[in-house]
Amino acid sequence: MFKNTLNKEVLNDISNLFFKEINGEGRYTEAVMEKISCSRSFVSKLRKNWSKNDGLIKLKDPTKTTVKEKQDVALNTGLKYFSIGTNCLKCSKDERYSSTGSCVACSKQRNQRNVGILDMSFNVEDNLPALTILDRTSRLESGLICNL
């Protein structure tokens, strides 16, 4: 509904009302609500948008999709990877995991680094010293436990 009613002319009118508010000519929240039949909080959003964009209300470009939207599409179509159309700032590649949305190359690099820190290459059984299992009497005699 908003997309149809929020044309350039209407946005101009609303901008003028917000400009009047700035000049101390009252509040026009109700007037805007009536004009485009929206909620009070939507007027607040428009007002914030207007003041952030130096007296212009800038609507989201409907042709542009967010990363989240692209990720959702990839997930819904069962793809393991997706791209967002812009390269990663760290590695300059454009391939992301559908499940997490994180960069594939950076994730792999991070995992490699973690493997290096943990050094999982050794075999646990080979490096453990042979431990003797002592019975109760031996443990009492060696002083490992006391008989109370």
Ligand SMILES: [Zn+2]
């Ligand atoms: Zn990356």
